[in-house]
Amino acid sequence: MNRNDKLRIIFGRLMQAIPSIIGIIIVTFILTRALPGDPAVYFAGPAATEKSIQEVRVSLGLDKGWLEQFWIYATSLATGDLGVSVSTGLSVKEELIRRLPASLELTFLALIFSVGVALPLGIAAATRPNSWVDQLCRLVVTAGVSLPVFFTGLFMVYLFYYILGIAPAPLGRLDIIYLSPPTVTGFYTIDALLDGDFETFGAAFRQLILPAITLGIFTLAPLARMTRGAMLQVLSSDFIRTARASGLKRSTVLYSYAFRNALLPILTTLGMVFSFMLGSNVLVEKVFAWPGIGSFAIEALIVSDYAAVQGFVLAMAILYVLLNLTIDIVYTLVDPRVGLES
Amino acid sequence: MRRRDFLKTMGAASSAAVIPFLRFLPAEAAGRDDTLVVVSGNGPNSMDIQRKGTNRPSYQIAVNLYDRLVGYSTKTLANGSLMYDYSKLEPEAAESWVVSPDGKTITFKMRKGATFWDGAPITAYDVKWSFDRAVSLGGFPTVQMKAGALEKPEQFEALDADTFVIKLLRPSKLTLPDLGVPVPIIFNSELAKKNATADDPWATEYLHRTPAGSGAFMLERWDPGQQVVYKRFDEWKNGVLPGISRVIIREIPSASTRRALLEKGDADVSLEMPPKDFAELNASGKYTITGVPIENSMISIGLNLNFEPFANKLVRQAVAYSVPYDQIFKQAAFERGIPMWGGKSLTPATIEWPQPFPYDTDYDKAKALLKEAGYENGFEVPLSFNLGLAQWSEPMCLLLQESLEKVGIKATLEKIPGANWRTAALVEKKLPMHIKDFGGWLNYPDYYSFWVYQKDRLFNSMNYSNPEVEKITDITLNMEVDDPQYEPNIKKLLSIFFEDVPLIPVYQPYLDVAMQKNVTGYEYYAHRQLDCRSFGKVSA
Numbered sequence: 001m002n003r004n005d006k007l008r009i010i011f012g013r014l015m016q017a018i019p020s021i022i023g024i025i026i027v028t029f030i031l032t033r034a035l036p037g038d039p040a041v042y043f044a045g046p047a048a049t050e051k052s053i054q055e056v057r058v059s060l061g062l063d064k065g066w067l068e069q070f071w072i073y074a075t076s077l078a079t080g081d082l083g084v085s086v087s088t089g090l091s092v093k094e095e096l097i098r099r100l101p102a103s104l105e106l107t108f109l110a111l112i113f114s115v116g117v118a119l120p121l122g123i124a125a126a127t128r129p130n131s132w133v134d135q136l137c138r139l140v141v142t143a144g145v146s147l148p149v150f151f152t153g154l155f156m157v158y159l160f161y162y163i164l165g166i167a168p169a170p171l172g173r174l175d176i177i178y179l180s181p182p183t184v185t186g187f188y189t190i191d192a193l194l195d196g197d198f199e200t201f202g203a204a205f206r207q208l209i210l211p212a213i214t215l216g217i218f219t220l221a222p223l224a225r226m227t228r229g230a231m232l233q234v235l236s237s238d239f240i241r242t243a244r245a246s247g248l249k250r251s252t253v254l255y256s257y258a259f260r261n262a263l264l265p266i267l268t269t270l271g272m273v274f275s276f277m278l279g280s281n282v283l284v285e286k287v288f289a290w291p292g293i294g295s296f297a298i299e300a301l302i303v304s305d306y307a308a309v310q311g312f313v314l315a316m317a318i319l320y321v322l323l324n325l326t327i328d329i330v331y332t333l334v335d336p337r338v339g340l341e342s
Numbered sequence: 343m344r345r346r347d348f349l350k351t352m353g354a355a356s357s358a359a360v361i362p363f364l365r366f367l368p369a370e371a372a373g374r375d376d377t378l379v380v381v382s383g384n385g386p387n388s389m390d391i392q393r394k395g396t397n398r399p400s401y402q403i404a405v406n407l408y409d410r411l412v413g414y415s416t417k418t419l420a421n422g423s424l425m426y427d428y429s430k431l432e433p434e435a436a437e438s439w440v441v442s443p444d445g446k447t448i449t450f451k452m453r454k455g456a457t458f459w460d461g462a463p464i465t466a467y468d469v470k471w472s473f474d475r476a477v478s479l480g481g482f483p484t485v486q487m488k489a490g491a492l493e494k495p496e497q498f499e500a501l502d503a504d505t506f507v508i509k510l511l512r513p514s515k516l517t518l519p520d521l522g523v524p525v526p527i528i529f530n531s532e533l534a535k536k537n538a539t540a541d542d543p544w545a546t547e548y549l550h551r552t553p554a555g556s557g558a559f560m561l562e563r564w565d566p567g568q569q570v571v572y573k574r575f576d577e578w579k580n581g582v583l584p585g586i587s588r589v590i591i592r593e594i595p596s597a598s599t600r601r602a603l604l605e606k607g608d609a610d611v612s613l614e615m616p617p618k619d620f621a622e623l624n625a626s627g628k629y630t631i632t633g634v635p636i637e638n639s640m641i642s643i644g645l646n647l648n649f650e651p652f653a654n655k656l657v658r659q660a661v662a663y664s665v666p667y668d669q670i671f672k673q674a675a676f677e678r679g680i681p682m683w684g685g686k687s688l689t690p691a692t693i694e695w696p697q698p699f700p701y702d703t704d705y706d707k708a709k710a711l712l713k714e715a716g717y718e719n720g721f722e723v724p725l726s727f728n729l730g731l732a733q734w735s736e737p738m739c740l741l742l743q744e745s746l747e748k749v750g751i752k753a754t755l756e757k758i759p760g761a762n763w764r765t766a767a768l769v770e771k772k773l774p775m776h777i778k779d780f781g782g783w784l785n786y787p788d789y790y791s792f793w794v795y796q797k798d799r800l801f802n803s804m805n806y807s808n809p810e811v812e813k814i815t816d817i818t819l820n821m822e823v824d825d826p827q828y829e830p831n832i833k834k835l836l837s838i839f840f841e842d843v844p845l846i847p848v849y850q851p852y853l854d855v856a857m858q859k860n861v862t863g864y865e866y867y868a869h870r871q872l873d874c875r876s877f878g879k880v881s882a
Contacts, residue, residue, distance in 0.1 A: 038765045043395040044481060049800065053769075055480040056394050086395040089387040089550060090566055099567070154598055162602050169608040170599050172568055176379060176590055176608075180565070289594040291567045302760055 010325065017321040021314070025077070028313040029070055032306045039304040043086050060086065073310070082314070083307030087300060092311035095296060100315065101186025102173060103292035106215065106284075107277045109208050113216035114223055115270070122227025123259065126235060137224055144221035153214045153287035160210060168206045172289040178203045211288040215281050219273045226269040230262035237261075263334050271327040275320055375879050376587040378861070380872060381600045383614040385593040386570060389561065390549040391524055392476055392483040401524045402871035406572055406589075408527035408555035409580045411436040411450055411469065411506070412518065416865055416876075423632045424865040424876075428519045428785055434580045435464050435528055435556065436506070445513035450506040456579040458530040458556040466500035471531035473498045475544045483525045489784065490520025491820070514820040516784055523783055524869050530554040558584050558875045568593055572874060585863070585878035604629065604856055610879070611864075611872070612856045616733045620854040621676040630859055633852035634866035635680050638790055639781025640696050640847040641734075642682075643742070644767075647805045647844060649774035651721050655842060660711035661775075662701040662846045666745040671849055674737040678854055682847035690836040693829050695787035696850050700840055708749045720750025726767070726776040730760035735777045738848070767803045776803065778845065783868045787832055788818040794845065806844035811835065 040057035057063050061072065076083065082092035117140075125137035160167035168175055173188055181191040181200050188204035234240065235258050243253045282294035293312065300308035331338045386400035389407070413434040414426040433439075436450040456464045474495040476483040487493070491514040499507045510517060520526070529549065537548035548554075553561050558581065559572035572589040592609075594600045601619050603609040605628075624631040645652040645661060652658055667683040685700035712718060725743060727735040736757075743753045753775065758766055767773050780801045782789045793799055796815050797807035814835045821828050839845070853870055863876040 036759075036762045036765075038769070041764045041769050049485055052481045052485055059394055087387060087397070088566055089393070089395065095566075154596075157599060157602055162606060165606075169603055169606065171592055171594065171603070171608070176592070286595040287599055289568075289592070289596070289599060291565075291593075295595065296567070 010329070013325050013328070014321070017325075021317055021321070024317045025074070025310070025314060026070075028310050029073060030066075032304070032309045033066060033069075035301075035304050039086065039306065042303050077314075082311040085300060085305050085308035085311075087303050087305040087308065088296070092307050095308065096293070096311060096315050097186065099291055099293045099296050102290060103278055103281070103285075103294065105187045105189065106208060106211055106281070106290060106292060107274065109212040110215035110219065110277060111270070111274055113212055114219045114273075117216070118220045118223035119227050119266070122224045123231055123254070125224075125228045126231030127254065129232065134228075137228060141221045141225050144217050144219075144224075147217070148283075149214060149218050149281070150283040150287055152217055153211070153284055156210050156214055157287065167210050168203075170210065170288045171207070172291060173204060173207055174200070175203055175207065207288075211284050211290055214287075215277055215284050219277055222269050222273055223266070226266050227262070230265045231258060234258045234262045260334065264331060264338075267327055267330060267334065271323055275316075275323055278316070278319065375881055376585070378586045378589045378611065378874065378877055378879070379609050380589065380591045380611040380613065381594045381603050381609040382591060382612075383593070383595055383597065383600070385567065385591065386564075387566065388550050389553045389564065390546065391527065392479050393546055393550050394479075394481045396482070399871070401869045402591075402874075403553060403561075403570070404524035404527050405557075405867070405869065405871055406559045406874050407553045407557040407561060408529070409435040409456075409464070409557050410522055410526055410528065412439070412522050413581065414519075414522050414867075419634065423634050424863070425634055426865060426867050428522070428868070431518055431522060434522075435469070441518075446510050448508045448510070448518070450508075452504045452506065453580060454504075456556065457577060458533070458554070459560050459575055460530065460533060462530060462532060463503070464528060464556050465503040466506035467503065468528050468531040469506045470498050470500040471534070472529045473526060475529070476526055479544060479546070486523060486525045486783075487520070489789075490514065490517045492517065492520065492526075512820060515786075515822045516789070516820070519784055524871075528556065530556065556580065559589065562588070581875065584875045586874060589874045589877075591872075601856075604858070607858065610858050610861050613872070615854070615856065617674075617676040617678040617854070620678055620852075620856060623856050628859070630857045630861065630864075631854060632857070632864055632866075633678055633854045635850045636781050636853045636870070637785045637868050638695065638783075639779065640682055640845075640850050641675070641679070641738075642778045642845050642847040644773070644776045644778045644804045644845055645843070646771065646774045646776075646803070647807075648771070649723065651715075651717055651723070652774065652844075654715045654717075656711045656715035657717055658843045658846075659701075660708040660715070660717075660749065661746070661751070662699070662843045663704045663708035663711065664745055664749045664751070665701070665846060665848065666703055666741050667701075667848055668703065669741050669745075670738050673741065674734045675849055675851070678852040679849035680852075682849050685840070688837060688840050690833050690840070693787065693832040693836070695785070695790065695832075695836075696847060697836070699843070699847050701843070701846070703745070705745075705748050712749060712751075718750075720752060722752045722754065723775050724756045724773070725753040726756040726758050726773045728760060728763040728767075728777070728779075729757045730763070731777070731779065732757065738777060768800050771803050771805050773803065778803065779851070781868075785868070786818075786823075787835060788815055788821075791815040791835060791839075792819055795839065804844040806842070808838060808842060811838055814838075 040053050040060060040062055044053040044056045061069060085092050085095055088095055121137050121140065125134040128134060157170050161170060174180060178200055181188060181195050181197060184191050184194050189201055192201035192204055240253060240258055243257050281292065282298050284290065285292045285295045297309065297312040300312065382399065384397065384399045386397065386403050388396045388400050389403050390396065391401055391404035411434060412431045414428055415430040415432045416424050417427040419425055435453055435456060437453040439448055439450045441448050452464060452466055458464060477487050477492060477494055491511055493511060497509045501507055533554045534545040534549060538545040558575055558578045560575045562573040563569065563571040570591045574584055574587045594603065597615045597619065600612045601615055604612040620631055623629050643665065645658050647653050667681065671677060671681055682696060682698050684702050685698035688700055690697065725739055727739050739755055743755060746753045767776055780794055782793055791811060792815055793801045795802060795806060795811050797812060814831050818828060818831050853866060855864055857864060860880045862878040862880060865873055865876050867873055
C-alpha cells in the first residue's frame with residue numbers, strides 16, 4: 001500500500017464519520033430538550049417573577065419552536081459558533097478551548113503512568129503465572145477496579161498533602177503564586193517549556209502528579225488484565241514454541257515475537273480507556289479542583305445549559321472519531337496484516 | 343481579564359520573559375500579610391450582576407468592585423461577630439442625601455473627588471445611566487429594584503454632575519435599604535457607552551467580562567471556573583481603604599479539599615462547607631468559625647394545600663407536632679443554627695422575625711388532631727427535597743419520615759435534582775410536602791410574607807392563600823416600622839402564620855465561615871458573599 005492510498009483511506013474514514021456526527025448533533029439536541037427542568041426558570045434567578053422568567057426565555061430563544069431552535073443552532077454551528085453557555089457566561093467554544101487541554105493533559109499523563117505500570121506488570125505476570133508477580137498483578141487489578149476514584153483521590157490528598165506535606169496544595173492546575181504560561185497548546189507543562197520557563201513547568205507538573213496517579217490507578221486494571229491475558233494466549237501459541245525451540249534469545253521471543261502480537265487487544269483497550277478517562281474523570285476534577293471538561297459537562301447537564309451540553313457532546317464525538325482513526329492507523333503499523341478498510 | 347490584558351495593564355509588552363514579577367506574583371502573595379486567599383465551592387460566571395443568568399457567587403463582584411450610592415453600617419452581635427445593619431445607612435458614592443418632607447423625592451449629593459478606576463469622576467449622570475440600566479434590562483435586577491419601588495427611568499434624574507434625584511411612585515421603607523443591596527451599582531457610564539452597540543445599548547457584553555467601576559478593589563485576573571483575583575484600588579475615596587491589597591478567590595469544588603487547605607494553612611478563608619465540618623473545626627479551637635444566623639431565612643417544611651389532607655388546618659398542625667425538631671437540629675444541622683420551634687403561645691409576644699413557632703414534638707397531640715380531622719388511619723405523602731442541598735436535607739427528611747410513621751403518615755422520599763427543583767417546587771408548585779430554605783434580602787416579616795405567604799408568589803410553594811394575609815402584607819410592606827399601626831398588624835400576621843402553619847419552620851440556619859485566627863473583619867451580609875473591603879490580617 002503506498003502513501004497516497006493510505007491518505008485516501010484516512011480521508012475516506014473521516015468522510016464516513018460525518019453522518020454519525022450529524023446524527024449525534026440531532027440526538028443531543030433532542031435529548032437536551034427532553035431533559036426535565038426549565039432553564040429559563042433556573043437562570044431567571046432567585047427572585048424571579050412570571051414576567052422575568054418569560055423575558056429570560058425569550059432572550060435564550062427558548063420561546064421558539066424546536067425546529068426553529070434547531071435551525072438556528074445548525075446554521076450557527078456551520079459558522080463554527082457553538083453558542084454561549086448560560087451557566088458559565090462564556091462562549092462554549094472558549095470553554096472547550098480552555099478546558100479540553102486541561103483534561104487532555106491530565107489524561108495523557110495518567111495514561112503514561114498507567115501504561116508504564118500496567119504493561120510491565122501484565123507481561124511479568126504472564127511470563128510467570130501464579131508467581132508472586134502474578135498475585136501482585138491480581139491485587140493491583142482488583143484494588144484498581146474496586147476503589148472508587150473519589151476515595152483514592154481524597155486518600156492521596158490526605159496522605160501526601162495533609163499528613164506528609166510532600167504534594168502541593170490541590171488548588172487546580174497551578175499554585176496560587178504562579179501565573180499560567182502564554183497559551184500555545186493549552187497544556188501548561190508544554191507551554192511553560194516552550195516559553196523556556198522551567199519554574200512554571202515544575203509547578204504545573206507537580207500539580208499534575210497526584211490527580212494523574214489517581215486517575216491512572218483506576219485505569220491500570222483493564223490494561224494490566226488485558227496485557228496479561230493477551231500475553232498468556234500468545235505465549236502458549238505454536239510460533240512461540242518454535243521460536244523458543246530454535247534457541248532465540250528470551251528477550252527476543254518475549255518482545256519481538258510475543259508482545260508485538262499481543263499488542264492489538266492492548267491497543268484497543270487503551271483507546272477505550274483513554275476516551276473513558278477524558279469524559280468521566282469528574283470526581284478527580286472535583287477533588288483536585290481541576291478545571292477540566294468533565295465537571296463542566298456535568299454542571300451544564302444539571303442546570304440544563306443546552307448549548308454547553310451540545311458543545312461538549314459534539315467535541316467528544318469528534319475526539320472519538322479521531323481517536324479511533326489514530327488507533328486504526330497504529331494497528332496497521334503494528335501489524336501489517338490489518339488493513340484500514342476492514 | 344485574560345493574561346494578555348493583564349500583561350498590558352502591567353505596562354509590559356507581549357514578551358514576558360524579562361520580568362520575573364509577571365511569572366510569579368510577589369513572594370508575599372502566597373500568603374501573607376496583605377493577601378487574602380479564599381477557597382470557595384463556586385465562582386462567578388459574570389462580572390455583571392445585572393446580566394441574565396448571573397449566579398450568586400457573582401454578587402461578590404458587585405460588592406467589591408463597584409460602589410453604590412449608600413452602604414450599610416455595621417453592628418456587633420452578642421457573640422462578637424460583625425453584621426451589617428440595614429436600619430442604618432452609610433454614605434458610599436453619595437456623600438449625603440435628603441428625603442423630602444412628603445417622602446416622595448430623595449436627593450443625593452455625590453462625593454467630591456471620588457473617581458472610577460480610570461480617573462473619571464463619579465457623577466450623577468453615571469448613577470442615572472446605571473439605574474436606568476437596572477430597571478430596563480429586565481429579569482433579576484429589575485425585580486430587585488422594584489422591591490424598593492424603583493420601577494422606571496423617569497423616576498431618576500441627574501440635576502447636575504453632583505446632584506441625583508429619585509422620585510418615588512409611593513413612599514416605601516424599602517427604597518433606601520434597597521439602594522444598598524448588590525444590584526444598584528454605579529457603572530462608569532462613559533466607558534460603558536463607548537463599548538455599547540446599537541443592538542446592545544447597555545453594554546452587556548462588555549460589562550459581562552470587563553468590570554467598569556469605582557470599587558475598593560479592581561479586577562486583576564478572572565480565570566472563569568478557576569479563580570478571581572482582586573487588587574486594591576488605592577485611590578478609593580468612598581470608604582475606608584481596605585487593609586488587604588490582594589484577594590485571591592480560588593474555586594475548589596470539593597468541600598473536603600477546602601477543609602484540608604484551611605487546615606494546612608494554604609487558605610485563609612474557607613466557605614461553603616457542610617455543617618459537620620464547621621462544627622468539628624469549631625470544636626478544634628484552632629480556627630475562627632463565624633456563624634451568623636441568616637437573616638429572614640428559615641429551614642422549614644412546606645405543606646402544599648392542593649394536596650388534599652393538607653388543605654385541612656388540623657392536619658397541618660398535626661404534622662407540625664410530629665416533626666422531630668431536636669433530632670433534626672442535632673443530627674442534620676449539627677446545631678449550626680437557631681431553633682425555630684418551642685414557642686410559647688399562638689399569639690406572638692414580639693414582632694421579632696424569624697421567631698420560634700409554638701410547636702414541639704408531641705405525638706399524642708398529633709394523633710388527636712389527625713383523629714379530629716378524620717385522618718385517624720393516616721395517609722401517604724411524597725416528601726421531596728432538593729438534591730443540591732442533600733448534605734443536610736437528606737438526613738432531615740429521613741428523620742422526619744421516621745417520625746411521621748409514628749402518627750400513621752407514610753412519607754416516601756423524593757430527591758429532585760437542583761435544576762428541576764425550581765420548576766417543580768416554585769413554578770408548578772406541585773410538591774405535596776417539601777423542604778424549603780428561602781431567605782429574604784430585606785429583613786422584615788412583611789417582606790417574607792410578600793415572597794412566601796402571599797397568594798401565587800413564586801416562593802409560595804404551598805399554594806397558601808388567606809385574604810387577611812394578603813391585606814396585612816399589602817399595607818405593612820410600605821409602612822415604616824415605627825408607624826403605630828405596624829406592630830399590631832405584624833402580630834396579627836404572625837399569629838396567622840402560627841395557626842395556619844402552611845410552613846413549619848425548624849431552624850434558622852447559620853451562614854458559617856471558617857478563617858485562620860489572624861484574619862479579621864469578616865462581616866455578614868444578606869447577600870451571603872464576602873465583602874473583602876473590611877478584611878484585615880494580624881501579623882502572626
